[in-house]
Amino acid sequence: MGSAPMSLTPSIPSGPGEPDETQPAVNDSDSTTPPAAERECEQRPTYTVPTRKPSCVIKPRRGFAIDLSEIWRFRDLMGILVTRNIKVRYKQTVLGSAWAIIQPVTEMVVFTVFFGMFMGLSQKMPEVNGRAVPYAVFVFAGSLVWTLFQSSVNASSMSLISESNVLRKVYLPRILLPVSAVGTPLVDFAVAFAVLIVLMIGYSQPFHASMLLMPLVMVGTAVSALSIGLLFAAVMVRYRDVRYIVPVVIRLWFFVTPVLYPVSAVPRHYEHLLYLNPMVGPVEAARAMVLGTPINTAGWMVSTLVGLIFTVMAIAYFGNVEREFADIA
Amino acid sequence: MTEVAIQARGLSKRYMLGQGVHRAEHARPTLGDMLSSTARKLTRGTADIVSGKKSENQNAPREFWALRGVDFTxxxxxxxxxxxxxxxxxxxxxxxxxxxxxxxxxxxxxxxxxxxxxxxxxxxxxxxxxxxxxxxxxxxxxxxxxxxxxxxxxxxxxxxxxxxxxxxxxxxxxxxxxxxxxxxxxxxxxxxxxxxxxxxxxxxxxxxxxxxxxxxxxxxxxxxxxxxxxxxxxxxxxxxxxxxxxxxxxxxxxxxxxxxxxxxxLEDNTSIDLSQRTDRRGSGGNRVTSVQISGDSTLDGIGLRTGHTARFTIKMTKPIKDALCVLTFVDNYGQSLIDLRSKPTSEEDTRLTEPTDTLECVVDEWPTVPGRYRLDIEVWEGSRIRHDTIEGAVFFNVAPGHMRGRSIAEPIRLAKITLPHRWTLP
The missing domain is CATH 3.40.50.300 (P-loop containing nucleotide triphosphate hydrolases)
Known part of the structure; x- marks a missing residue:
């Protein structure tokens, strides 16, 4: 056993190229050598600490702990998680991706029949160029945006607990999970948008240049949804109760957002307050683009600003609690 | 001279128990847990009735250091x-x-x-x-x-x-x-x-x-x-x-x-005090008070390994001359594998000239493959009076080892026993 060089102080950094032959000799003749039984558990070779910086330092982190450059390094994983979510979606279904069309269309038909016809909302439609807007187009333009919001919040808030096994067994920037969960709703949005165009042709609605701004609506909605999803997801890791709160919140939120009804149905007095709801701006803007009515830019800005404030808060909160996830997931 | 790959200094990890913060092997913490812990602070004892646990465990969150001051290079x-x-x-x-x-x-x-x-x-x-x-x-x-x-x-x-x-x-x-x-x-x-x-x-x-x-x-x-x-x-x-x-x-x-x-x-745990055990049968005229399992003494008393020496030391309440001791080894499927009996005697046994309260059974080449086993002990006087039977006197592990130089690792199939043997050209 005596062949290996011994050192009882293995962590002393000696520069590269520095002669180290003297060290074992000193240690071997050291009078303070511990008893044999103990020493046999102590022998190690001599180590040098590399002059380069450690590629990773593990120590307790405090405060905000999201590293943007690291998220960039994991971008491949992000892409793969998004494609996984999309692929898994309609596995073992007969109709497959047709569901991406069937779902919004059914919903639109139900809304049109019940709210448009039975409850007479189609009589209260705004007029464009002297012609009342078809309720189907009206409601579809709104529910398109709302569905993006709703499914994004649902998917991202469930993302951490449904991947708790991954949380506990591998390291990855945790924020990737809720973020990548928004991928599928975005794809659904694109599909539903195509359906909307077909619907508009069917109702011989004119197209307006403002529809080119639709990606802005999409991004704004996704970001707002993600902020809510991040908050829910982070709290849900610790308190599973949130899982049952989310659907209730979403339901209430749906009714305070003018999806089924026009903003004009809300008393004028409250109209300004309405836009503090980050979903009202995008829903109204999308609808205005589709119907060709003027966009309430100020309202849209207010909603977007509120959404961004939520986002900043959500990311800050997520970054502060992220490090606990593996211990409590 | 080797370049360092990992250098750990004082690495420690603490989990708080009873707070719902530790990795929950038990139930997931819910808001109810949080509320009950608040209630606990207000009215001690209420939550204890709910959880059925003693208050000293519950009131203060207990710390658990999964790692404490780990250094290595x-x-x-x-x-x-x-x-x-x-x-x-x-x-x-x-x-x-x-x-x-x-x-x-x-x-x-x-x-x-x-x-x-x-x-x-x-x-x-x-x-x-x-x-x-x-x-x-x-x-x-x-x-x-x-x-x-x-x-x-x-x-x-x-x-x-x-x-x-x-x-x-x-x-x-x-x-x-x-x-x-x-x-x-x-x-x-x-x-x-x-x-x-x-x-x-x-x-x-x-x-x-x-x-x-x-x-x-x-x-x-x-x-x-x-x-x-x-x-x-x-x-x-x-x-x-x-x-x-x-x-x-x-x-x-x-x-x-x-x-x-x-x-x-591991071996520190294998000297088992059996005097308090009540789940035993027999006349009670003599009782096994402890059993110790130890491995190869030449290797400084390490635990049992396949193919290496195993020693089972049985202590009884009364010295008797004519004791029959039966050791039964049972695998984790409950299948009895081996019976070792002190009677009839063999020429290699140490002759008992006077009564003794301690018997040792030595197996030169322990034959079971690595795994966990149960030891049942019986003590008879002659072949007529059964003084004591204690099932599951001790559970012990057998580590991989060598049988006549042949390495015996984890079991591959259900077979539990190996034997000294040779493979040759006929």
């Missing part, structure tokens, strides 16, 4: 086995080093890209095909898309599931699943590889293949940290061993010495 290219009992802190250490959770205190510097494999097939999605899962799992483990593409054919060849690549993995047999998962992980090419207990899966042939692959990894100069309960695998793979006990490093040495240290530690 690992050089590049070293293959280190981390061993220790369940709960000694092995998994926590790996979790800290793979950044899954943060330490409470201390620091570790890592030099080089880390790949960690704490579980085979993390993130596998049952609905996706084998091919899709290779990409998914690979990227979760930290490979880039192009690295996976580069190694794809090799991964598939290693996994031996070529034919089922486009089948959803939920249709795979568990063996196929594990093979594919390990194949992905094996082709992770980190400079520091952290592996936890993954060899406990798959059939024997595949396990051997995994071991060979890990050896290969080690030979390429990669640094490997390997946690296992399989002492055979640790001995085969690792040049160095670190033994953890209650969150502290108690031995850091060659793998062989670390294993001995670990087994010696």
């Amino acid at each position: 690992i050089g590049q290219g070293e293959v280190v086995g981390i061993i220790g009992r369940n709960g000694a802190g092995k998994s926590t250490l790996l979790k800290l080093l793979s950044r899954i959770t943060d330490p409470t205190d201390g620091q570790a510097d890592l030099y080089g890209r880390v790949g960690s494999l704490l579980e085979v097939g993390t993130g596998f999605h049952p609905e996706l095909t084998g091919r899709e899962n290779v990409y998914l799992n690979g990227s979760i483990l930290g490979m880039t898309r192009s690295e996976i593409k580069k190694n794809f054919d090799e991964i598939v060849a290693f996994s031996e599931v070529e034919k089922f690549l486009d089948t959803p993995v939920k249709r795979y047999s568990s063996g196929m699943y594990v093979r594919l998962a390990f194949a992905v992980a094996a082709h992770l090419e980190p400079e520091i590889l952290i592996v936890d207990e993954v060899l406990a899966v798959g059939d024997a042939k595949f396990q051997a293949k995994c071991l060979a692959k890990m050896k290969d990894v080690a030979n390429r100069g990669q640094t490997v940290l390997f946690v296992s309960h399989n002492m055979g695998a640790v001995e085969a793979l690792c040049g160095r061993g670190i033994v953890l006990e209650s969150g502290k490093v108690v031995c850091d040495s060659t793998a062989e010495q670390a294993i001995q240290h670990y087994l010696r530690g």
Whole structure:
């Protein structure tokens, strides 16, 4: 056993190229050598600490702990998680991706029949160029945006607990999970948008240049949804109760957002307050683009600003609690 | 002179128990838990009735240090086995080093890209095909898309599931699943590889293949940290061993010495006081008060290993001359394997000239394969009066060892017994 060089102080950094032959000799003749039984558990070779910086330092982190450059390094994983979510979606279904069309269309038909016809909302439609807007187009333009919001919040808030096994067994920037969960709703949005165009042709609605701004609506909605999803997801890791709160919140939120009804149905007095709801701006803007009515830019800005404030808060909160996830997931 | 790959200084991890903050093996904490802990602060005792536990355990959150002040330095290219009992802190250490959770205190510097494999097939999605899962799992483990593409054919060849690549993995047999998962992980090419207990899966042939692959990894100069309960695998793979006990490093040495240290530690528990046991039958005229199991004395009293010496020391309440002692060894399926009886005697026995209250049974080459066994003890006087029967007097582990120089590792099939034997040309 005596062949290996011994050192009882293995962590002393000696520069590269520095002669180290003297060290074992000193240690071997050291009078303070511990008893044999103990020493046999102590022998190690001599180590040098590399002059380069450690590629990773593990120590307790405090405060905000999201590293943007690291998220960039994991971008491949992000892409793969998004494609996984999309692929898994309609596995073992007969109709497959047709569901991406069937779902919004059914919903639109139900809304049109019940709210448009039975409850007479189609009589209260705004007029464009002297012609009342078809309720189907009206409601579809709104529910398109709302569905993006709703499914994004649902998917991202469930993302951490449904991947708790991954949380506990591998390291990855945790924020990737809720973020990548928004991928599928975005794809659904694109599909539903195509359906909307077909619907508009069917109702011989004119197209307006403002529809080119639709990606802005999409991004704004996704970001707002993600902020809510991040908050829910982070709290849900610790308190599973949130899982049952989310659907209730979403339901209430749906009714305070003018999806089924026009903003004009809300008393004028409250109209300004309405836009503090980050979903009202995008829903109204999308609808205005589709119907060709003027966009309430100020309202849209207010909603977007509120959404961004939520986002900043959500990311800050997520970054502060992220490090606990593996211990409590 | 070796360059450092990992240097840990005072690495510590604390979990708070009874607060819902520790990794919940029990129920997930709910708002109700939070409310009840608030209620507990206001009115002591209320929550105790609800939870049915004593208040001293509940009022103050108890600390649990999974790791406390762990220091070590690992050089590049070293293959280190981390061993220790369940709960000694092995998994926590790996979790800290793979950044899954943060330490409470201390620091570790890592030099080089880390790949960690704490579980085979993390993130596998049952609905996706084998091919899709290779990409998914690979990227979760930290490979880039192009690295996976580069190694794809090799991964598939290693996994031996070529034919089922486009089948959803939920249709795979568990063996196929594990093979594919390990194949992905094996082709992770980190400079520091952290592996936890993954060899406990798959059939024997595949396990051997995994071991060979890990050896290969080690030979390429990669640094490997390997946690296992399989002492055979640790001995085969690792040049160095670190033994953890209650969150502290108690031995850091060659793998062989670390294993001995670990087994010696296990042995501390094998002298069992049986005087308080009430689940016994027999006349009670004589009782077994303790049993001690010890291994090879020439190896400084380490625990039992296949093919090595085993000693069973039985102490009784009364010295008797004509005692018949029966030791029955039972495997974990409840199957009795071996009966050892002190009567009739053999010429090799020590002649009893006067009554004794202690008997020792020595087995030169312990014949059971590694695993966990139960020992039942009976004491008779003559062959007529049964004084004592104690089932499950002690449960003990047998570690891998050698039978006449033939290495005996974990059991492959259900067979529990091995024998000294030779293979020759007829």
